[in-house]
Amino acid sequence: MTNPCIIAVAITGSVPTKADNPAVPVTVAEQVESTQAAFEAGASIAHCHVRDDAGAPTSDPDRFARLKEGLEKHCPGMIIQFSTGGRSGAGRARGGMLPLRPDMASLSVGSNNFPTRVYENPPDLVDWLAAEMIAHEVMPEIEAFDLSHVIQAARMAEDGRLKRPLYVQFVMGVKNAMIADERILDIYIETLNRFAPDALWCAAGIGPNQIRVNEWAIARGGHTRT
Template sequence: MSEPAIITVAITGAVPTTKDNAAVPVTPEQQVASAVEAFRAGATVCHVHVRDEHERPSSDPQRYEAVRAGIQRECPEMVVQFSTGARGRSIEERFACLELRPEMASFATGSVNFPNQIYENPPAVVEDIAPRFVALGIRPEIEVFDLAMLYKAADLVHREQLAPAPHVQLVMGIKNALPPRESLVEFFAAEVAELIPGATWGCMATGRFQLAANRWALARGGHVRTGLEDNLYYDKGRLAASNAELVARAAGLCAEYGRHPASPAETRRLLHVSTVGALS
Protein backbone atom coordinates (compact mmCIF):
# COMPACT_ATOMS: atom_id res chain seq x y z
CA MET A 1 0.00 0.00 0.00
CA SER A 2 1.40 3.38 -0.96
CA GLU A 3 2.35 6.03 1.57
CA PRO A 4 0.67 9.44 1.59
CA ALA A 5 2.48 12.58 0.49
CA ILE A 6 1.11 15.88 1.78
CA ILE A 7 0.96 18.55 -0.92
CA THR A 8 1.19 22.13 0.34
CA VAL A 9 0.30 24.93 -2.04
CA ALA A 10 1.97 28.30 -1.48
CA ILE A 11 -0.53 30.41 -3.36
CA THR A 12 0.87 33.95 -3.27
CA GLY A 13 4.08 34.66 -1.34
CA ALA A 14 5.63 38.03 -0.59
CA VAL A 15 7.41 38.76 -3.88
CA PRO A 16 5.53 37.76 -7.08
CA THR A 17 2.96 40.19 -8.42
CA THR A 18 0.38 40.08 -11.18
CA LYS A 19 2.92 41.87 -13.39
CA ASP A 20 5.09 38.75 -13.13
CA ASN A 21 2.23 36.33 -13.73
CA ALA A 22 -1.42 37.36 -13.97
CA ALA A 23 -2.40 34.12 -12.21
CA VAL A 24 -0.88 35.23 -8.87
CA PRO A 25 -3.85 35.70 -6.49
CA VAL A 26 -3.51 38.91 -4.48
CA THR A 27 -6.95 39.78 -3.11
CA PRO A 28 -8.64 37.61 -0.46
CA GLU A 29 -11.31 36.64 -2.97
CA GLN A 30 -8.72 35.57 -5.53
CA GLN A 31 -6.76 33.68 -2.89
CA VAL A 32 -9.79 31.74 -1.72
CA ALA A 33 -10.70 30.79 -5.28
CA SER A 34 -7.11 29.73 -5.99
CA ALA A 35 -6.94 27.65 -2.80
CA VAL A 36 -10.18 25.86 -3.67
CA GLU A 37 -8.91 25.02 -7.15
CA ALA A 38 -5.64 23.74 -5.66
CA PHE A 39 -7.53 21.64 -3.12
CA ARG A 40 -9.50 19.98 -5.91
CA ALA A 41 -6.20 19.28 -7.69
CA GLY A 42 -4.72 17.50 -4.66
CA ALA A 43 -3.34 20.08 -2.20
CA THR A 44 -4.48 19.69 1.40
CA VAL A 45 -2.46 22.50 3.04
CA CYS A 46 -2.64 26.14 1.93
CA HIS A 47 0.28 28.40 2.89
CA VAL A 48 -1.05 31.96 3.07
CA HIS A 49 0.59 35.37 2.69
CA VAL A 50 -1.68 38.38 2.31
CA ARG A 51 -1.21 41.58 0.29
CA ASP A 52 -2.49 45.13 0.59
CA GLU A 53 -4.39 46.97 -2.12
CA HIS A 54 -1.08 47.74 -3.87
CA GLU A 55 0.01 44.07 -3.83
CA ARG A 56 2.61 44.75 -1.14
CA PRO A 57 3.16 42.26 1.73
CA SER A 58 0.65 42.88 4.50
CA SER A 59 -0.07 41.77 8.05
CA ASP A 60 -3.68 42.95 8.05
CA PRO A 61 -5.57 40.52 10.32
CA GLN A 62 -8.80 41.23 8.45
CA ARG A 63 -7.24 39.98 5.23
CA TYR A 64 -5.87 36.86 6.91
CA GLU A 65 -9.26 36.19 8.44
CA ALA A 66 -11.06 36.75 5.13
CA VAL A 67 -8.84 34.18 3.42
CA ARG A 68 -9.22 31.65 6.23
CA ALA A 69 -12.99 32.10 6.44
CA GLY A 70 -13.37 31.71 2.70
CA ILE A 71 -11.29 28.54 2.54
CA GLN A 72 -13.08 27.02 5.51
CA ARG A 73 -16.41 27.85 3.92
CA GLU A 74 -15.57 26.39 0.50
CA CYS A 75 -13.32 23.45 1.48
CA PRO A 76 -13.30 23.05 5.27
CA GLU A 77 -11.07 19.97 5.13
CA MET A 78 -8.10 21.99 3.86
CA VAL A 79 -5.50 23.00 6.47
CA VAL A 80 -4.89 26.76 6.46
CA GLN A 81 -1.34 27.76 7.33
CA PHE A 82 -0.51 31.44 7.90
CA SER A 83 2.91 32.79 7.03
CA THR A 84 4.76 34.72 9.74
CA GLY A 85 7.47 35.68 7.28
CA ALA A 86 7.62 38.27 4.52
CA ARG A 87 9.60 41.25 3.46
CA GLY A 88 8.90 44.82 4.47
CA ARG A 89 7.22 44.16 7.82
CA SER A 90 8.33 44.44 11.42
CA ILE A 91 8.70 41.41 13.64
CA GLU A 92 5.67 42.48 15.68
CA GLU A 93 3.56 42.80 12.53
CA ARG A 94 4.68 39.44 11.18
CA PHE A 95 3.65 37.49 14.26
CA ALA A 96 0.41 39.37 14.93
CA CYS A 97 -1.50 36.80 12.85
CA LEU A 98 -0.89 34.19 15.56
CA GLU A 99 -3.57 35.86 17.66
CA LEU A 100 -6.09 34.64 15.09
CA ARG A 101 -5.16 31.08 16.11
CA PRO A 102 -4.71 29.51 12.68
CA GLU A 103 -4.45 25.74 12.56
CA MET A 104 -0.84 26.08 11.42
CA ALA A 105 1.69 28.87 10.96
CA SER A 106 5.23 29.07 9.66
CA PHE A 107 8.10 29.70 12.07
CA ALA A 108 11.73 30.35 11.17
CA THR A 109 13.93 29.65 14.19
CA GLY A 110 16.82 31.89 13.18
CA SER A 111 17.93 34.70 10.89
CA VAL A 112 19.22 34.45 7.34
CA ASN A 113 20.44 36.74 4.58
CA PHE A 114 17.98 37.38 1.78
CA PRO A 115 19.16 39.04 -1.45
CA ASN A 116 18.50 42.61 -0.24
CA GLN A 117 17.84 42.32 3.48
CA ILE A 118 18.29 40.22 6.60
CA TYR A 119 15.31 38.04 7.47
CA GLU A 120 15.46 38.78 11.17
CA ASN A 121 14.49 36.23 13.81
CA PRO A 122 16.77 37.09 16.75
CA PRO A 123 17.32 34.56 19.57
CA ALA A 124 15.13 36.45 22.06
CA VAL A 125 12.27 36.62 19.56
CA VAL A 126 12.51 32.90 18.77
CA GLU A 127 12.47 32.03 22.47
CA ASP A 128 9.46 34.30 23.01
CA ILE A 129 7.43 33.13 20.00
CA ALA A 130 7.90 29.36 20.35
CA PRO A 131 5.79 28.95 23.52
CA ARG A 132 3.10 31.15 21.98
CA PHE A 133 2.54 28.41 19.40
CA VAL A 134 1.99 25.98 22.27
CA ALA A 135 -0.24 28.32 24.29
CA LEU A 136 -2.42 29.16 21.29
CA GLY A 137 -2.66 25.58 20.05
CA ILE A 138 -1.05 26.35 16.69
CA ARG A 139 0.92 23.63 14.93
CA PRO A 140 4.21 25.05 13.61
CA GLU A 141 5.82 24.49 10.29
CA ILE A 142 9.51 25.09 10.96
CA GLU A 143 10.96 26.79 7.90
CA VAL A 144 14.64 25.93 7.56
CA PHE A 145 16.47 28.52 5.43
CA ASP A 146 19.75 27.57 7.10
CA LEU A 147 20.54 24.24 8.74
CA ALA A 148 21.19 25.95 12.08
CA MET A 149 17.41 26.53 12.20
CA LEU A 150 16.83 22.78 12.29
CA TYR A 151 19.10 22.37 15.29
CA LYS A 152 17.42 25.28 17.07
CA ALA A 153 14.00 23.75 16.41
CA ALA A 154 15.18 20.44 17.86
CA ASP A 155 16.43 22.25 20.95
CA LEU A 156 13.06 23.98 21.40
CA VAL A 157 11.21 20.67 21.09
CA HIS A 158 13.52 18.96 23.57
CA ARG A 159 12.97 21.79 26.07
CA GLU A 160 9.20 21.55 25.49
CA GLN A 161 9.06 25.09 24.17
CA LEU A 162 7.51 23.68 21.01
CA ALA A 163 5.05 20.81 20.75
CA PRO A 164 6.51 17.42 19.79
CA ALA A 165 6.74 16.29 16.18
CA PRO A 166 6.38 19.58 14.27
CA HIS A 167 6.41 19.74 10.50
CA VAL A 168 9.86 20.82 9.25
CA GLN A 169 10.36 22.37 5.81
CA LEU A 170 13.70 22.68 4.04
CA VAL A 171 13.79 25.87 1.96
CA MET A 172 16.25 25.92 -0.94
CA GLY A 173 17.07 28.24 -3.78
CA ILE A 174 16.89 31.71 -2.23
CA LYS A 175 20.03 33.66 -3.06
CA ASN A 176 22.53 33.79 -0.16
CA ALA A 177 20.81 30.87 1.60
CA LEU A 178 20.74 27.12 0.93
CA PRO A 179 21.25 26.00 -2.67
CA PRO A 180 18.90 23.45 -4.29
CA ARG A 181 20.88 20.22 -3.96
CA GLU A 182 19.71 16.65 -3.60
CA SER A 183 22.54 15.90 -1.18
CA LEU A 184 21.12 18.51 1.19
CA VAL A 185 17.73 16.78 1.14
CA GLU A 186 19.38 13.45 1.93
CA PHE A 187 21.24 14.96 4.86
CA PHE A 188 18.22 16.93 6.08
CA ALA A 189 15.90 13.90 6.09
CA ALA A 190 18.39 11.89 8.17
CA GLU A 191 18.94 14.73 10.63
CA VAL A 192 15.21 15.33 11.15
CA ALA A 193 14.65 11.64 11.87
CA GLU A 194 17.48 11.60 14.42
CA LEU A 195 16.88 14.94 16.11
CA ILE A 196 13.08 15.23 16.18
CA PRO A 197 11.51 11.76 16.28
CA GLY A 198 8.04 11.68 14.83
CA ALA A 199 8.40 14.95 12.94
CA THR A 200 7.16 15.16 9.39
CA TRP A 201 9.32 16.92 6.84
CA GLY A 202 9.21 18.34 3.37
CA CYS A 203 11.33 20.43 1.07
CA MET A 204 10.80 23.11 -1.51
CA ALA A 205 12.97 24.94 -3.98
CA THR A 206 12.41 28.12 -5.92
CA GLY A 207 12.17 28.62 -9.65
CA ARG A 208 13.19 25.89 -12.03
CA PHE A 209 14.25 23.60 -9.18
CA GLN A 210 10.72 23.33 -7.76
CA LEU A 211 9.93 20.11 -9.63
CA ALA A 212 13.29 18.54 -8.77
CA ALA A 213 12.73 19.26 -5.08
CA ASN A 214 9.34 17.58 -5.28
CA ARG A 215 11.02 14.49 -6.67
CA TRP A 216 13.81 14.51 -4.08
CA ALA A 217 11.29 14.63 -1.24
CA LEU A 218 8.94 12.00 -2.65
CA ALA A 219 11.84 9.58 -3.15
CA ARG A 220 12.77 9.81 0.55
CA GLY A 221 9.38 9.70 2.24
CA GLY A 222 9.04 13.47 2.56
CA HIS A 223 6.23 15.80 1.64
CA VAL A 224 6.07 18.45 -1.07
CA ARG A 225 5.29 22.10 -1.62
CA THR A 226 4.45 23.81 -4.86
CA GLY A 227 2.72 26.99 -5.98
CA LEU A 228 3.20 30.41 -7.47
CA GLU A 229 4.99 31.78 -4.41
CA ASP A 230 7.97 29.61 -5.27
CA ASN A 231 7.80 29.30 -9.04
CA LEU A 232 5.88 31.29 -11.66
CA TYR A 233 6.54 28.87 -14.51
CA TYR A 234 5.20 25.48 -15.52
CA ASP A 235 7.88 24.85 -18.14
CA LYS A 236 10.80 26.88 -19.46
CA GLY A 237 9.34 29.96 -21.10
CA ARG A 238 5.73 29.10 -20.21
CA LEU A 239 4.07 30.72 -17.20
CA ALA A 240 1.95 28.50 -14.97
CA ALA A 241 -1.75 28.99 -15.61
CA SER A 242 -2.68 28.63 -11.95
CA ASN A 243 -1.65 27.21 -8.61
CA ALA A 244 -3.90 24.25 -9.39
CA GLU A 245 -1.86 23.42 -12.48
CA LEU A 246 1.32 23.17 -10.41
CA VAL A 247 -0.47 21.12 -7.75
CA ALA A 248 -1.84 18.70 -10.34
CA ARG A 249 1.68 18.07 -11.60
CA ALA A 250 2.96 17.38 -8.09
CA ALA A 251 0.03 15.04 -7.47
CA GLY A 252 0.81 13.18 -10.67
CA LEU A 253 4.41 12.61 -9.57
CA CYS A 254 3.42 10.71 -6.45
CA ALA A 255 2.74 7.36 -8.15
CA GLU A 256 6.24 7.37 -9.68
CA TYR A 257 7.61 7.04 -6.14
CA GLY A 258 5.06 4.62 -4.71
CA ARG A 259 3.18 7.45 -3.02
CA HIS A 260 -0.28 8.97 -3.28
CA PRO A 261 -1.51 12.52 -2.58
CA ALA A 262 -2.52 12.59 1.08
CA SER A 263 -6.23 12.88 1.73
CA PRO A 264 -7.43 15.63 4.07
CA ALA A 265 -7.85 13.07 6.85
CA GLU A 266 -4.35 11.65 6.30
CA THR A 267 -2.91 15.16 6.24
CA ARG A 268 -4.51 16.12 9.53
CA ARG A 269 -3.39 12.88 11.16
CA LEU A 270 0.20 13.25 9.99
CA LEU A 271 0.43 16.93 10.98
CA HIS A 272 -1.42 16.45 14.29
CA VAL A 273 -4.02 19.01 13.29
CA SER A 274 -7.57 18.72 14.62
CA THR A 275 -10.10 16.89 12.51
CA VAL A 276 -12.66 19.03 10.73
CA GLY A 277 -15.39 18.01 13.14
CA ALA A 278 -13.32 19.33 16.02
CA LEU A 279 -12.83 22.78 14.51
CA SER A 280 -14.57 25.66 16.24
Protein backbone atom coordinates in the same frame (compact mmCIF):
# COMPACT_ATOMS: atom_id res chain seq x y z
CA MET B 1 5.79 5.32 3.06
CA THR B 2 3.19 4.50 5.66
CA ASN B 3 1.50 7.90 5.63
CA PRO B 4 0.00 9.59 2.58
CA CYS B 5 2.00 12.36 0.96
CA ILE B 6 0.86 15.79 2.03
CA ILE B 7 0.79 18.33 -0.77
CA ALA B 8 0.83 21.95 0.30
CA VAL B 9 0.06 24.85 -1.98
CA ALA B 10 1.47 28.35 -1.58
CA ILE B 11 -0.80 30.47 -3.72
CA THR B 12 0.76 33.87 -3.12
CA GLY B 13 4.24 34.37 -1.73
CA SER B 14 5.41 37.68 -0.33
CA VAL B 15 7.50 38.62 -3.36
CA PRO B 16 5.65 38.41 -6.73
CA THR B 17 3.35 41.25 -7.74
CA LYS B 18 0.73 41.72 -10.44
CA ALA B 19 3.43 43.56 -12.36
CA ASP B 20 5.53 40.35 -12.44
CA ASN B 21 2.62 38.15 -13.38
CA PRO B 22 -0.99 39.31 -13.76
CA ALA B 23 -2.12 35.79 -12.78
CA VAL B 24 -0.75 36.11 -9.24
CA PRO B 25 -3.77 36.10 -6.93
CA VAL B 26 -3.54 39.09 -4.63
CA THR B 27 -7.00 39.93 -3.33
CA VAL B 28 -8.60 37.63 -0.79
CA ALA B 29 -11.28 36.66 -3.33
CA GLU B 30 -8.62 35.74 -5.90
CA GLN B 31 -6.70 33.76 -3.27
CA VAL B 32 -9.76 31.78 -2.23
CA GLU B 33 -10.58 31.03 -5.83
CA SER B 34 -7.18 29.70 -6.78
CA THR B 35 -6.76 27.81 -3.51
CA GLN B 36 -10.05 26.09 -4.17
CA ALA B 37 -8.78 24.95 -7.58
CA ALA B 38 -5.66 23.50 -5.92
CA PHE B 39 -7.75 21.91 -3.16
CA GLU B 40 -9.96 20.20 -5.72
CA ALA B 41 -6.80 18.99 -7.46
CA GLY B 42 -5.62 17.32 -4.22
CA ALA B 43 -3.65 19.90 -2.21
CA SER B 44 -4.26 19.53 1.51
CA ILE B 45 -2.43 22.52 3.05
CA ALA B 46 -2.92 26.16 2.03
CA HIS B 47 0.17 28.22 2.89
CA CYS B 48 -1.13 31.78 3.11
CA HIS B 49 0.37 35.23 2.77
CA VAL B 50 -1.86 38.29 2.49
CA ARG B 51 -1.42 41.65 0.78
CA ASP B 52 -2.68 45.12 1.54
CA ASP B 53 -4.67 47.22 -0.95
CA ALA B 54 -1.45 48.38 -2.61
CA GLY B 55 -0.36 44.75 -3.09
CA ALA B 56 2.40 44.91 -0.44
CA PRO B 57 2.86 42.05 2.07
CA THR B 58 1.06 42.66 5.34
CA SER B 59 0.30 40.74 8.53
CA ASP B 60 -3.05 42.50 9.00
CA PRO B 61 -5.19 40.14 11.12
CA ASP B 62 -8.36 41.34 9.37
CA ARG B 63 -7.07 40.22 5.99
CA PHE B 64 -6.01 36.87 7.40
CA ALA B 65 -9.43 36.51 9.06
CA ARG B 66 -11.26 37.11 5.77
CA LEU B 67 -9.00 34.67 3.94
CA LYS B 68 -9.53 32.02 6.62
CA GLU B 69 -13.28 32.51 6.43
CA GLY B 70 -13.26 32.17 2.65
CA LEU B 71 -11.07 29.07 2.72
CA GLU B 72 -13.16 27.39 5.41
CA LYS B 73 -16.24 27.96 3.28
CA HIS B 74 -14.83 26.98 -0.11
CA CYS B 75 -12.21 24.39 0.86
CA PRO B 76 -13.77 22.52 3.79
CA GLY B 77 -11.22 20.34 5.59
CA MET B 78 -8.20 22.01 4.01
CA ILE B 79 -5.39 22.75 6.48
CA ILE B 80 -4.89 26.51 6.74
CA GLN B 81 -1.32 27.64 7.34
CA PHE B 82 -0.55 31.33 7.86
CA SER B 83 2.88 32.72 7.09
CA THR B 84 4.64 34.59 9.90
CA GLY B 85 7.66 35.08 7.70
CA GLY B 86 6.73 37.49 4.97
CA ARG B 87 7.65 40.71 6.72
CA SER B 88 11.18 40.41 8.06
CA GLY B 89 11.87 43.30 10.41
CA ALA B 90 8.26 43.88 11.41
CA GLY B 91 8.72 42.31 14.86
CA ARG B 92 5.74 40.92 16.74
CA ALA B 93 3.33 42.27 14.13
CA ARG B 94 4.36 39.17 12.17
CA GLY B 95 2.43 37.03 14.64
CA GLY B 96 -0.55 39.33 15.18
CA MET B 97 -2.86 36.93 13.34
CA LEU B 98 -2.03 33.86 15.45
CA PRO B 99 -4.99 34.44 17.82
CA LEU B 100 -7.17 33.57 14.80
CA ARG B 101 -6.03 30.00 15.46
CA PRO B 102 -5.17 28.80 11.98
CA ASP B 103 -4.37 25.08 11.88
CA MET B 104 -0.71 25.85 11.22
CA ALA B 105 1.70 28.75 10.83
CA SER B 106 5.18 28.96 9.39
CA LEU B 107 7.99 29.60 11.89
CA SER B 108 11.60 30.43 11.14
CA VAL B 109 13.94 29.64 14.02
CA GLY B 110 17.10 31.24 12.66
CA SER B 111 18.26 34.04 10.38
CA ASN B 112 19.85 33.84 6.94
CA ASN B 113 20.41 35.83 3.82
CA PHE B 114 17.81 36.25 1.11
CA PRO B 115 18.57 37.44 -2.44
CA THR B 116 18.95 41.12 -1.51
CA ARG B 117 18.64 41.34 2.27
CA VAL B 118 18.91 39.65 5.63
CA TYR B 119 15.91 37.57 6.63
CA GLU B 120 15.84 38.62 10.27
CA ASN B 121 14.46 36.27 12.90
CA PRO B 122 16.03 37.44 16.17
CA PRO B 123 16.04 34.88 18.99
CA ASP B 124 13.55 36.72 21.21
CA LEU B 125 11.05 37.09 18.35
CA VAL B 126 11.40 33.38 17.50
CA ASP B 127 10.68 32.46 21.11
CA TRP B 128 7.69 34.80 21.24
CA LEU B 129 6.17 33.44 18.02
CA ALA B 130 6.69 29.87 19.25
CA ALA B 131 4.98 30.71 22.56
CA GLU B 132 2.05 32.34 20.74
CA MET B 133 1.64 29.22 18.63
CA ILE B 134 1.50 27.06 21.76
CA ALA B 135 -0.95 29.49 23.41
CA HIS B 136 -3.31 29.47 20.42
CA GLU B 137 -2.81 25.79 19.57
CA VAL B 138 -1.30 26.52 16.17
CA MET B 139 1.00 23.83 14.75
CA PRO B 140 4.21 25.37 13.45
CA GLU B 141 5.80 24.44 10.16
CA ILE B 142 9.48 25.08 10.84
CA GLU B 143 11.08 26.75 7.82
CA ALA B 144 14.68 25.51 7.69
CA PHE B 145 16.76 27.71 5.40
CA ASP B 146 20.03 26.27 6.69
CA LEU B 147 21.28 23.23 8.58
CA SER B 148 21.55 24.83 12.02
CA HIS B 149 17.85 25.70 11.84
CA VAL B 150 17.02 21.98 11.90
CA ILE B 151 19.03 21.48 15.08
CA GLN B 152 17.68 24.67 16.65
CA ALA B 153 14.11 23.44 16.13
CA ALA B 154 15.00 20.12 17.77
CA ARG B 155 16.46 21.96 20.76
CA MET B 156 13.33 24.06 21.08
CA ALA B 157 11.24 20.87 21.09
CA GLU B 158 13.50 19.39 23.77
CA ASP B 159 13.17 22.34 26.14
CA GLY B 160 9.44 22.80 25.58
CA ARG B 161 9.45 25.91 23.40
CA LEU B 162 7.94 23.81 20.61
CA LYS B 163 5.59 20.81 20.73
CA ARG B 164 6.45 17.44 19.32
CA PRO B 165 6.35 16.04 16.79
CA LEU B 166 8.01 18.77 14.78
CA TYR B 167 6.93 19.44 11.21
CA VAL B 168 9.95 20.82 9.36
CA GLN B 169 10.16 22.18 5.85
CA PHE B 170 13.58 22.27 4.18
CA VAL B 171 13.60 25.32 1.93
CA MET B 172 16.05 25.02 -0.94
CA GLY B 173 17.07 27.21 -3.82
CA VAL B 174 16.68 30.69 -2.32
CA LYS B 175 19.59 32.78 -3.59
CA ASN B 176 22.14 33.45 -0.83
CA ALA B 177 20.58 30.80 1.44
CA MET B 178 20.78 27.01 0.96
CA ILE B 179 20.98 25.71 -2.60
CA ALA B 180 18.73 22.98 -4.03
CA ASP B 181 20.96 19.90 -3.88
CA GLU B 182 20.09 16.25 -3.45
CA ARG B 183 23.05 15.41 -1.18
CA ILE B 184 22.22 18.39 1.05
CA LEU B 185 18.64 17.11 1.32
CA ASP B 186 20.02 13.80 2.58
CA ILE B 187 22.14 15.69 5.12
CA TYR B 188 19.05 17.60 6.29
CA ILE B 189 17.08 14.37 6.71
CA GLU B 190 19.96 12.63 8.52
CA THR B 191 20.36 15.57 10.89
CA LEU B 192 16.63 15.85 11.60
CA ASN B 193 16.44 12.10 12.28
CA ARG B 194 19.39 12.37 14.66
CA PHE B 195 18.07 15.29 16.70
CA ALA B 196 14.28 14.84 16.37
CA PRO B 197 13.59 11.23 15.33
CA ASP B 198 9.80 11.66 15.54
CA ALA B 199 9.68 14.73 13.29
CA LEU B 200 7.85 14.93 9.97
CA TRP B 201 9.43 16.84 7.12
CA CYS B 202 8.76 18.27 3.73
CA ALA B 203 10.93 20.05 1.21
CA ALA B 204 10.29 23.10 -0.92
CA GLY B 205 12.32 24.06 -3.97
CA ILE B 206 12.01 27.71 -4.85
CA GLY B 207 11.32 28.81 -8.43
CA PRO B 208 12.90 26.57 -11.08
CA ASN B 209 14.00 24.05 -8.43
CA GLN B 210 10.46 23.16 -7.45
CA ILE B 211 9.97 20.00 -9.50
CA ARG B 212 13.42 18.57 -8.77
CA VAL B 213 13.09 19.08 -5.02
CA ASN B 214 9.59 17.59 -5.07
CA GLU B 215 10.92 14.48 -6.79
CA TRP B 216 13.78 14.07 -4.32
CA ALA B 217 11.42 14.57 -1.37
CA ILE B 218 8.80 12.12 -2.61
CA ALA B 219 11.49 9.50 -3.30
CA ARG B 220 12.56 9.83 0.34
CA GLY B 221 9.08 9.67 1.83
CA GLY B 222 8.75 13.36 2.57
CA HIS B 223 5.92 15.72 1.82
CA THR B 224 6.04 18.40 -0.83
CA ARG B 225 4.96 21.92 -1.52
CA THR B 226 4.18 23.62 -4.81
